Amino acid sequence: MTPLLIAPSVIAADFGYLRADLARAEQGGADMLHVDIMDGHFVPNITFGPAMVKTMKSLTKLPLDVHLMISRPRKFITAFVEAGAANITFHIECEDQIRTAIDEIVYYSRTAGLAVKPRTPLSAVKEHLGAINRLLIMTVEPGFGGQTFMEDMMAKVKQAVEWRREGGFKYDIEVDGGLNRYTIWPAVRAGAEVIVAGTSLFSQVDLGHAIQDLRDNARDALAYLTAPPIEEEPG
Numbered sequence: 001m002t003p004l005l006i007a008p009s010v011i012a013a014d015f016g017y018l019r020a021d022l023a024r025a026e027q028g029g030a031d032m033l034h035v036d037i038m039d040g041h042f043v044p045n046i047t048f049g050p051a052m053v054k055t056m057k058s059l060t061k062l063p064l065d066v067h068l069m070i071s072r073p074r075k076f077i078t079a080f081v082e083a084g085a086a087n088i089t090f091h092i093e094c095e096d097q098i099r100t101a102i103d104e105i106v107y108y109s110r111t112a113g114l115a116v117k118p119r120t121p122l123s124a125v126k127e128h129l130g131a132i133n134r135l136l137i138m139t140v141e142p143g144f145g146g147q148t149f150m151e152d153m154m155a156k157v158k159q160a161v162e163w164r165r166e167g168g169f170k171y172d173i174e175v176d177g178g179l180n181r182y183t184i185w186p187a188v189r190a191g192a193e194v195i196v197a198g199t200s201l202f203s204q205v206d207l208g209h210a211i212q213d214l215r216d217n218a219r220d221a222l223a224y225l226t227a228p229p230i231e232e233e234p235g
């Protein structure tokens with residue numbers, strides 16, 4: 001199993017203090033930074049483009065996990081590679097040829113991820129599971145930070161674990177949206193390994209403590225999952 005990876009979502013950072021916020025994520029023990037790219041078309045919001053990602057890259061040593069919520073990801077793969085993305089994830093619901101886009105990302109020696117919106121069945125990505133490094137299961141409707149975690153998406157996470165085992169695939173399973181010290185319980189118990197968290201991390205004064213708190217809760221949730229049954233007193 002992949003060790004738990006914590007990915008603070010930059011969308012929740014204070015952009016006026018971006019340098020400081022990225023530094024406190026790095027010093028706080030984050031494993032990567034999650035960068036949400038929105039085009040105002042695929043989702044009803046706009047965030048940043050390759051130039052901002054390049055700036056972020058210059059401000060941190062953490063790998064950048066770029067999440068493209070854009071209709072035409074292929075147009076921008078080269079730009080985000082050059083900006084410094086370590087991983088590029090795009091949506092199965094986009095308008096481009098899926099396998100071609102995956103191949104392009106892999107061609108640039110970046111890891112490739114596929115994301116699935118809450119209302120899209122997981123079966124939509126099934127034929128691509130052998131080709132990807134990361135499967136992003138959205139736990140909110142993409143577009144905005146600060147929304148409520150959709151626990152019913154955990155059925156998809158469990159299915160993704162099952163299909164990975166059956167197919168001998170290598171992708172890790174990422175969840176994104178509404179993750180905090182409580183919702184991480186069902187997430188890791190279902191099998192999620194990459195935890196994206198925006199609001200619940202950047203809203204905290206002590207980001208390092210908040211990251212550690214997520215790790216502690218994940219550990220407790222998994223320990224509880226595997227705890228031996230309590231033996232009953234005979235008679």
Ligand code: DX5
Binds near residue numbers: 196
């Ligand atoms: C939603 C984004 C998420 C989200 C995470 O479209 O992909 O990354 O902003 O933020 P929180 O943790 O605040 O839900």
Ligand code: ZN
Binds near residue numbers: 035
């Ligand atoms: Zn995201």
